[in-house]
Structures are given as structure tokens and as C-alpha cells.
Amino acid sequence: MGRIQPARITRVLAGSIAEELGFEAGDRLVAINGVPPRDLIDYQFAIATEDLVLDVVDAAGENHQVELEKDWDDDLGLEFETALFDGLIQCANACPFCFIDQQPPETRATLHLKDDDYRLSFLYGSYLTLTNLPAAEWERIARLRLSPLYVSVHATEPEVRSRLLKNERAGQILEHLRWFQAQGLTNSCPSCCLP
Incomplete structure (x- = not known):
């Protein structure tokens, strides 16, 4: 795991709260109620409330703070580039049967x-x-x-x-x-x- 990076938005669902607020693909979510989410788990827990303050950097690099009220169980309608905003926890093992180590080098x-x-x-x-x-x-x-x-x-x-x-x-x-x-x-x- 590394430093928490702003969560890059790749899709805004049609008809969603996020679309109504003007979110666009390429925007980056920095914090929810002042707390940077580490991952999709933090994001899901953090938005499960009625009052939100979202710190966002748009695709042009401008900072915005968006305040909103919603039902606690309403989704915002955002999809992200990755589920992990602070990086992947990597394997510390050296298994002789590891299928990753057996991948041909030319694979993606x-x-x-x-x-x-x-x-x-x-x-x-x-x-x-x-x-x-x-x-x-x-x-x-x-x-x-x-x-x-x-x-x-x-x-x-x-x-x-x-x-x-x-x-x-x-x-x-x-x-x-x-x-x-x-x-x-x-x-x-x-x-x-x-x-």
C-alpha cells in the first residue's frame, strides 16, 4: 500500500446524483466529509449517510467542494478507475507453484x-x-x-x-x-x- 491517491472517476451513471451535480469522467474524488477514501470499501461506507461534502479536482485541475443531501442509501452513480486508491497489497510469498510466476513474459x-x-x-x-x-x-x-x-x-x-x-x-x-x-x-x- 502506498499514499492515498485521489480516486479517478471513469464513468458517471446517467440519471445519477453525480450526473445531476455535474461530475464528469476524469474528475478525481479527493475526500468525503474531509476523509480521503483508501479504497472502494471506504467510499461505500462514507457515502452511506445523508449529508456529504465532497472534495473534488476536475479534469482541468480545479478544486471544488460539493455539498449535498441525499437519502442515506442513495448511490452517487460514480465508477472509478480502480477499487484501490492507495495501491495494491502485494504478495510477500515465494510459492514454487505460483501461477503468476509461471505466466509467459509477453502477457499483459x-x-x-x-x-x-x-x-x-x-x-x-x-x-x-x-x-x-x-x-x-x-x-x-x-x-x-x-x-x-x-x-x-x-x-x-x-x-x-x-x-x-x-x-x-x-x-x-x-x-x-x-x-x-x-x-x-x-x-x-x-x-x-x-x-
Whole structure:
């Protein structure tokens, strides 16, 4: 993760609140009620209120502050270039079976991104290994009740999983799964058989 970047708007839905307010593709959302959203999750939580103040930079680079009232469950009608405004949490493992590492070099660059991002797991069902999360991210998962997350377990024996993923933190998987249970959060873990 990096510095939070303004969220670049790629589409304004016809008939939406955003269209009515004059938003256009190319505008960038900087903050909602004074808080820069890190990702689409923050954005969705932040707009679930009746009174909003949106800090926006238009395509020409001009700053605007837009105040609006809406029903708490009304969507603004904005689509963004990416779901992650602060960058991708990348994989910290070195699995010998990694399908990303096995991609031919001539394939498009996005096929070579080694994501291990819990936000993509929550939003889109991507699988993650839980080996790279600092305490603040675990706290955010609990606070926002982000569930289910999709977890690639590979092995539950600590030494075996650490060896498979080539990451010492990988051996904490049972502790991590118990943490989800204690928080009342669910996860989906596929079964894979290794010869």
C-alpha cells in the first residue's frame, strides 16, 4: 500500500446524483466529509449517510467542494478507475507453484501483479494467504466486518505451510482462522490435495 491517491472517476451513471451535480469522467474524488477514501470499501461506507461534502479536482485541475443531501442509501452513480486508491497489497510469498510466476513474459502487465489484498478478496472474491497484514489491517477487517474473505490455506501444519509459501508468517494460518471465528467473521477456504 502506498499514499492515498485521489480516486479517478471513469464513468458517471446517467440519471445519477453525480450526473445531476455535474461530475464528469476524469474528475478525481479527493475526500468525503474531509476523509480521503483508501479504497472502494471506504467510499461505500462514507457515502452511506445523508449529508456529504465532497472534495473534488476536475479534469482541468480545479478544486471544488460539493455539498449535498441525499437519502442515506442513495448511490452517487460514480465508477472509478480502480477499487484501490492507495495501491495494491502485494504478495510477500515465494510459492514454487505460483501461477503468476509461471505466466509467459509477453502477457499483459496486469497478469504479472502478485496481489494478496484482503480488499480484493472482500470485493471480488480473490484469494489471499493472510501472510502480509499489519495489525492496522486486521483491526480494519474487524471494525468494518469485512466478511467473507477467501483464504488459500494450502496446509495447516505450520512448518509445511511456511515451506510451501516460503514465508515464516505462513505458519500462523490456524491462529488467523481462529481470529476470524472469534470476531464472528467468515471465510471460504478451498480444499486442495497435494501429492
